Amino acid sequence: MREQFTEWIHDLQNRICTSIEELDGVARFREDRWERPGGGGGLTRVIANGGVFEKGGVNTSVVHGELPELIRSRFKVEGGYFYAAGISLVLHPENPYVPTVHANFRYFEISDTEGGPVSDFWFGGGADLTPYILFDDDARHFHTVLKKACDRHHRGFYPEFKKECDAYFYNTHRRESRGIGGLFFDYLRAGESFTKEERFAFVRDAGEAFLPSYLPVAECRMHHTWTDKERYWQEIRRGRYVEFNLIHDRGTLFGLKTDGRVESILMSLPPRVRWDYDFRPEPGSREEKLINILQQPRDWVLEE
């Protein structure tokens, strides 16, 4: 599984970067290879100041070593080793009509001895969309593509992981979601219902759904012209994105606390951001409607 998963994320990283560069038309990804002192390393690919993407990263990492204290205390084990492979991406378009997107797919193993038999393993991941100017069609498209990927494996997956996504990407202090959701799943183990191969097949399909879920939305909205006011609103909303990632996101905080590579972790932060005191959109405006939707997550896929 280690090899299969690692091969898949590197291949997916290549294909996503190629597609994003094609869409962008101007900027190319810059690549940084890094090594983790405790074992393993990563391949960080970032794009900046493009025709479409103001900033983005499509990163993979394959790390292993002694279990960090944070995981040991969480799982109540005294020692042990881990192996983790994952792909993580965030794209921040310049145009406020094009939504920000995030996706992440990972495989985690624990063993009692380094390189010894695996005592526990799971898959995790998801994808979610953060629009600044919301088009219902975009939200429906994004969710529908993800739902189809889920449905191929189990009809219960989409409703469950959609709900978990709404619960996870929630700025409790603002009482609003970061965006309009998508999928979020974690601790997908093998058991009576699913084999390890079936779990991987699902995660792979979810990952493969990223490009078809996002690219058509970006392609469509990138042609909108925007005003300074719309850009201002985008920068204010990007502040909420930062707040979520730095205050609430378990992945970000875990990475920073376990001495992860800071620049690869914080590549998720938007390039230009604003915080105004008590900024409020005009009553009845499109911006206010977006906030109302973020305060009350909705179903985006119409029942067949």
Next chain:
Amino acid sequence: MREQFTEWIHDLQNRICTSIEELDGVARFREDRWERPGGGGGLTRVIANGGVFEKGGVNTSVVHGELPELIRSRFKVEGGYFYAAGISLVLHPENPYVPTVHANFRYFEISDTEGGPVSDFWFGGGADLTPYILFDDDARHFHTVLKKACDRHHRGFYPEFKKECDAYFYNTHRRESRGIGGLFFDYLRAGESFTKEERFAFVRDAGEAFLPSYLPVAECRMHHTWTDKERYWQEIRRGRYVEFNLIHDRGTLFGLKTDGRVESILMSLPPRVRWDYDFRPEPGSREEKLINILQQPRDWVLEE
């Protein structure tokens, strides 16, 4: 003490706002009074888009009620009531030559019954400076004024609270300080060495030192003209300020977790911020020298 402290912070708030408006010359503070559902409230005063200050807040709050769960678990008490009064300010100048400044002075009481005898109390607070373009003279002036305020009460205060400030305002994940420090003190109780009145006298002097510690620095540097490159650097560094406040600052996280007034708490965030992937100042530049200093806190007051 409640009345004395509350009267002092409101008076200091007025005087600071008046001085800041005079220096700014363009913008005026806007005032929001708010009430806390559990008891008490606050007076938030914010300034924006001024001649000197791009964004700033000088807030007071006087709140009371049942002890929040977070404090109960920290102090291992099952119930009880609190009374807290404080002044908190952050000023973000537009000009990258003028440093950002933060200060906070507070009084906290705990009692077993609402309005009953005080079972525990303490003072806390401090002030610290965050330059983007560092002038040693500014750092020395700021620290010297604070040291003089400390020395009037105890020769050990300045060294102790300066050290605590360096330890507290530290972005562990970046391995650098937020700024060039100042004072930080907490849990100043009465005991054999100091009476409650002596504690208050010290905190008051520290608070009164804010204007003379900061205003001359701002007055001097506000006349510098700046380049786009210097402004860019300031916005990058403001990102580190956001990282500290949202990831590490106990006051911010405590406020957000105990359902404090979000806009008053997050007024501390800078108005415009940038995150570039792996931004590095040029070798040998003034910017690189600043980072070196932030990685290794220094003594700013020359021994007499």
